[in-house]
Amino acid sequence: MTENKVNLAFKEQKGRCLIANQNVSQGDILLVSKPYAIVPSITKKNDICANCICISKHQTHPREMLVCRKxxxxxxxxxxxxxxxxxxxxxxxxxxxxxxxxxxxDHDYVINYTLLFMRMLTQRLHDILDKSSTVSSADVWTMLSHFDEFTEEKKNEFVTVAKILTEYILVKLIPHLIKDNHEFIVSIQSFLPDHTDAKKVEINNSDQWLSQMVHLCLLFNDDTTIEV
Structure with a gap:
């Protein structure tokens, strides 16, 4: 599409909505919304192609689906x-x-959103390496946070997920970005929001975990020094 056929508007009784700014015909494409990241639900992984996210023609015979090369x-x-x-x-x-x-x-919901977060981080790596799609990661940080409304149990759940994702960044993504020691901190900051109002969540009782993460970083380069 070369032009926008709809405008974003606010109506008192509808809230935010899209209003056509020209005559449209049946079959016209009005809007294309591309997700920054997408993954199949863990409960549907056997039936949905992990790449094109289409239901496979082999869905009635999952054994015929192709698996990872590993x-x-x-x-x-x-x-x-x-x-x-x-x-x-x-x-x-x-x-x-x-x-x-x-x-x-055991909760599929936790696994699903963790997989989605991991995919967002992997996509962010491609952004940094200039291999990005047309969707910007900045759109992710404009979403509304409900952190203050979470229970302590939910916050603890997020801490567990955050530790795994931090390890993923350090072990799997950062090595593709750093060429020398000076790039380490800059590379980590590339995965963080650049908004001044972003919330910082303290991870308590994390000394042992932090030591493990530092050790993982040291494995990348024997000369790397990290101050904690």
Whole structure:
């Protein structure tokens, strides 16, 4: 599309809505909304191609779905082409971490949003490497936070997820960005929001975990020094 056929407006009785600014015909495309990141639901992974997110023609025979080349048994594909595309862009980073994510809890909801967060981080790596899609990560940080409304139990759940995702950044993503020691901190900051009103959440009782993360970082480069 070369022009916008709708305008964003606010109506007292409707709230935010889209209003056509010209005559439209049946079949016209008015809006294309591209997600920054997308992953299949963990409960549907056997039926949906992890790359094109289409329901496979083999859905009645899941054993015919193609698996990861490793294989990790967490992603399935409708074709060799999709497997290759997904490996090149995402799965080569995420593959070895999926066991850890899928073992988080018995609740599919927690696993699903953690997988989505991990995909957002992987996409952010491509943004930094100038291999991005047309969707900006800045759109992610404009979403409304409900952090103050969460229970302590929910916040503790988020802490667990945050630790896993931090490890994922340090182990799987940062090594693709740093060429020398001076780039380490800059690389980490690339995965953080740049808004001044972003909330900082303190992770309590994390000395042992933090020590493990520092050790993982030191494995990248024996000369790296991290002050905590």
């Amino acid at each position: 294989p990790c048994h967490h992603v399935f594909y409708c074709s060799n082409k999709c497997e290759q595309q997904h490996w090149d862009k995402f799965h080569q980073y995420e593959c070895s971490f999926l066991d850890k994510v899928c073992a988080l809890q």
